[in-house]
Amino acid sequence: MATYVIGDIHGCYKQLQLLLKTINFDTKHDILWFTGDLINGGPQPAEVIRFIKSLGDKHICVLGNHDLVLLGVAAGKITIPHDRDIGFEPVLEAPDRDELLNWLRLRPMVHYDANFNTLLVHAGVLPQWTLEEIQNYAQEIETVLRNSQANELYGEMYGNLPDTWGTTLTGWERLRFLINCFTRMRFCTANGKLEFMTKGDKHDAPQGFKPWFEIPTVRDSKLKILFGHWAALMGQTGVDNAIALDTGCVWGHALTALRLDNSQYFSV
Numbered sequence: 001m002a003t004y005v006i007g008d009i010h011g012c013y014k015q016l017q018l019l020l021k022t023i024n025f026d027t028k029h030d031i032l033w034f035t036g037d038l039i040n041g042g043p044q045p046a047e048v049i050r051f052i053k054s055l056g057d058k059h060i061c062v063l064g065n066h067d068l069v070l071l072g073v074a075a076g077k078i079t080i081p082h083d084r085d086i087g088f089e090p091v092l093e094a095p096d097r098d099e100l101l102n103w104l105r106l107r108p109m110v111h112y113d114a115n116f117n118t119l120l121v122h123a124g125v126l127p128q129w130t131l132e133e134i135q136n137y138a139q140e141i142e143t144v145l146r147n148s149q150a151n152e153l154y155g156e157m158y159g160n161l162p163d164t165w166g167t168t169l170t171g172w173e174r175l176r177f178l179i180n181c182f183t184r185m186r187f188c189t190a191n192g193k194l195e196f197m198t199k200g201d202k203h204d205a206p207q208g209f210k211p212w213f214e215i216p217t218v219r220d221s222k223l224k225i226l227f228g229h230w231a232a233l234m235g236q237t238g239v240d241n242a243i244a245l246d247t248g249c250v251w252g253h254a255l256t257a258l259r260l261d262n263s264q265y266f267s268v
Contacts (some may be wrong), residue, residue: 003116004033004266005258009038010037010040011042011250023257023266032055032058032059035228041071042087043092049104050096063183075154078149081226107136110138116260118260119131131219152236161173163193165177180194186212189215201234202237214239225242234248
């Protein structure tokens with residue numbers, strides 16, 4: 001049995017299937033982890049969701065920012081971005097639309113595996129958070145996504161403020177900040193201030209900010225964090241325990257998988 005972690009797919013279903021052939025994926029014994037952002041940009045977002053859903057207990061998939069936008073669009077709380085129609089309409093018009101959306105809504109924000117001492121998240125986590133805090137904060141979001149407040153959350157979850165963490169944050173502001181950390185962050189400060197405008201590689205950090213994974217943390221130094229979202233990194237963090245897996249397939253580059261037990265990479 002092997003466990004593979006696959007970066008952001010963004011609707012690139014054919015590339016996903018090629019990658020699975022490359023790793024000789026065994027549907028009975030192997031497990032796939034996904035960094036989120038299953039949709040947007042690629043031509044077959046519904047097929048991607050449908051396939052991953054079909055894997056049952058042989059997969060783990062965390063939510064990405066584009067996945068959350070899809071849920072918000074479906075609920076009528078977010079307007080479809082004008083340049084992203086291909087990412088939403090095929091799912092919204094699918095005959096099994098409700099089934100696909102409900103499955104997506106129930107995905108976790110983060111996943112921790114004690115055997116590998118590894119955390120899976122879409123974008124990142126604050127350096128001052130412990131592993132226990134990360135899991136608790138993720139659960140706060142998941143609880144709302146899975147109850148009657150979900151539609152209200154979709155209407156409140158996006159915006160760049162508040163931009164600084166504080167345990168006194170409450171209500172929608174608190175959930176918005178947590179969602180921004182898990183699904184949108186790239187650069188931050190040691191005291192938990194986020195910056196959303198810069199989308200280059202790690203060397204493009206605005207003054208006073210650093211890539212989140214370069215700031216000393218209170219977490220176990222041996223904890224490995226796997227993430228997607230930041231395609232401009234092209235898989236290069238320069239940090240041993242932070243591994244970037246979005247290598248820009250939807251932008252004409254590669255779709256990448258990492259085999260956890262031996263740290264072997266595969267790309268198509």
